[in-house]
Amino acid sequence: MGVPTSWLQGAVGSTLSTGLVVMDQSGADSGRYVMINGIALHISADEWTADGYDKQTLMGVPGDWLKNAAAGSLASGTVVMDQSGTDPSRYVMVNGAALHISADEWTADGYNLRPLMGVPGQWLNAAAAKAPANGTVVKDEAGGASRYVVVGGAAAQISADEWTADGYDKQPVLGVPGAWLGTAAARNPADGTVLADAAGTDPGRYVMVGGAAVHISGAEWTADGYNGKPLAAAPGSLLGPLSRKSVADGTLIKGQAGNDPSVYVVVNNSALPLTGAEFTTSYANQPVQGAPEEWEAAQVARPLANGTVVKNANGTDPNVYVMAGGMAVLLSGADYAGYGYDKLPLRAVPGTWEQAAAAKAAPADGTLIQSSDSATVWQVVGGNKKAAAAGSYNAADVVKVPTALTAKLPTVTS
Structure with missing residues (x-):
């Protein structure tokens, strides 16, 4: 009687005892593997003797069968440790990932009552670096009513x-160590994770960039290749706040489609260009995150917000500046403290960009400025200053600047 190949492979695998060492009998794959609960785990050359696998009987198996057995995952709930004992830690497998079990959880959560499987250390390290697959529904193994879904490692x-409403009640709920869950619940999905609303209430698609969910336009979905990446469904209670967040300062971005080859650094919701030298020195070894180019273009076009306090990222210029209408205005130590700028974040910016901003003759037209020598609020008009009428402006829009700036701008009345 014919049977499905997948069933046959599973049936054969289940007859191979845990701990049995196998290899491809054809020799096409020279690797060595250890069988654990029907799954073949690769043994590195270093581990072959050090972990004692060389003292076990080596069994030849069909290559196709071995390939499938090596592609499988240990069942969720399997408890494992490093076969060599070099790492005494214990881990539990959850949907392809090995999650660390703390000493307190080992007994309290009942993991000590399960069979403990020794596995190759390099395989274990790789599994411990993973997160459970997107969409895995989990709960604290110790109990509690809360349920969570894994999205981009969070x-x-x-x-x-x-x-x-989102159909999570139809999925299996897997127990996980509470310490791991607490850490995962406190983090954002990893940058590059492509997100959709699990309920479909928001039809948009988003990608994580610098801790925020950035919208992907319809044209970019295919043109930028996002349609070829795994799509993680996220609860609206997560996606909504993430889509309203700002991308973290210092995030390096580049257009996902490659139409704009420049690299930018995000500073206070603006994207500032880096020269090649600055990318190598001031921002060395930092990852560059691909970003939808429509979103990126909007950040590039947005002037750095008035009142942003900045300093050169490479440290060659020790001065501190405040942004006023696209101009970087030099602050003395007295102004820095006297105007309260020392209470604001001091943001690092590329030196070339800072020099250009500091070299401007005046803030952009319409900028509201005030210095400590007068109660007058001035509006910049064509490189000049004009007294702003009381009640014609919002006080929050006024930038406090050194007297030197207001003094050098000619006064006009119309």
């Missing part, structure tokens, strides 16, 4: 409304 709590 654990997003599922609200009571979302539990049923």
Whole structure:
């Protein structure tokens, strides 16, 4: 009687005892593998003797069967440790990832009652570097009512409304160590994770960039290749706040499509260009995140916000500046403290960009400025200053600047 190949492979695998060492009998694959619960785990050359695998009987198996067995994952809930004992830690497998079990959780959560499987250390290291697959629904192994879904390595709590409405109640819930869950629940999905609303209420698509969910336009979805990446469904309670967040300062970005080859650094919701030298020196060894180019273009076009306090990233210029209408205005130590700028974040900016901003003759037209020598609020008009009428402006839009700037701008009345 014919049977499905996948069933046959599983049936054969289940008859090979855990701990049995196997190899491709044809020799096409020269690797060595150890069988653990029907899955073949690769043994590195270094581990072959050090872990004692060389003292076990080596069994030849069909190459195609071995390839499939090596592609499988240990069942969720399997407890493992490094075969060599070099790492005494214990881990539990959850949807392809090995999650660390703390000493307190080992007994309290009942992991000590499960079979403990020795596995090759290099394989274990790779599994421990992973997160459970996107969409895995988890709960604290120790108990509790809260449920979470894994999205880009983060654990997003599922609200009571979302539990049923988003269909999470139809999925298996896997227990995980509480310490791991706490850490995963506190982080954002990894940069580069492509997101969609699990409920479909928001039809948009997003990609994580610098801790924020950035919208992908319809044209970019295919043109930029996002349609070829895994799409992670996220609860709206996670996606909504992430889509309203700002990309973190210092994030390096480049257009995903490659139409704009420049690299930019995000500073206070603006994208500032880097020269090749600055990328190599001031921002050395930092990852560059691909970003939708429509979003990137908007950040590039946005002047650095008034009142942003900046300093050269490479440290060659020790001065501190405040942004006013696209101009970087030099602050003395007294002004820096006297105007309260020392209470604001001091943001690093590329030196070439800073020099250009500091060399401007005046802030952009319409900028509101005020210095300590007068109560007058001035509006910049064509490189000059004009007294702003009381009640015609919002006080929050006024930039405090040194007297030297207001003194050098000619006064006009119309």
